[in-house]
Amino acid sequence: MSKSAYEIDDHHDSVERYVVVAWVDNEAGVLARVSGLFSGRGYNIESLAVSEVDHERKISRITIATNGTKEVIKQIQAQVLKLVPVHKVNIYPINEETIFRELALVKFIGEGEILQKAEELCVDNKFEFLDKTSKSFIVQALGLRTEIDEFIKKIKALGTVSISRTGALAMKKGSETVKDNKGLVL
Structure with missing residues (x-):
């Protein structure tokens, strides 16, 4: 039986809330690919916001709130970054710097x-x-x-x-x- 990414953690790190931000080309199918990556690997999307942030370069910013250990969040970042046409992926932990x-x-x-x-x-x-x-x-x-x-x-x-x-x-x-x-x- 397939397990969610949240159940696989052997290190018993605490699950925390993070915001994953991806800058992508504003084109058809990008949001589906990013959200499909989450669902296909058992990651939960708590909330999602997307909008074009640079009209000239046709770049949109996808903001996803999710939960996971630091290790899971790093996996999410690496996997989203591999998608074409993703330019950059940042992780924002919930803290006083954000x-x-x-x-x-x-x-x-x-x-x-x-x-x-x-x-x-x-x-x-x-x-x-x-x-x-x-x-x-x-x-x-x-x-x-x-x-x-x-x-x-x-x-x-x-x-x-x-x-x-x-x-x-x-x-x-x-x-x-x-x-x-x-x-x-x-």
């Missing part, structure tokens, strides 16, 4: 005091209101995944909620830039 954010759009539907309590929760969290009616609102929630999770838990307890989330985004602090093998900034 900025992590997630965005959620949250629609709340309610009336009277319940709607007011939900609005106060959003104000307390300093989230931006994008739409308001007498029976609903949409708020933009920006923060760490744990902050967004806690907010969603609290607002769901108040009433009807619809949620759309981006997944994790990450960037290393400081003036250091990421460059491809030609020395061009990604």
Whole structure:
């Protein structure tokens, strides 16, 4: 019976959350190849965000949140880097040297005091209101995944909620830039 990459670890290292960032050519099939590599080897994708970051060079940035030991994450990095057309793969551990954010759009539907309590929760969290009616609102929630999770838990307890989330985004602090093998900034 085939085992997941998470079950094979003989070193008993702790499983931690990481963000894997791959800079790729923006062309058809790239996302399928990267995500297929994860599923084909038993790696779980917790969240995934992808967007073009350089229109002239047609380069997109794929950001994947996953869990694994340091050894598993290094394997993921090496395997993704072997894919064509991947230019660079960086691993961002969850620590104070990296900025992590997630965005959620949250629609709340309610009336009277319940709607007011939900609005106060959003104000307390300093989230931006994008739409308001007498029976609903949409708020933009920006923060760490744990902050967004806690907010969603609290607002769901108040009433009807619809949620759309981006997944994790990450960037290393400081003036250091990421460059491809030609020395061009990604």
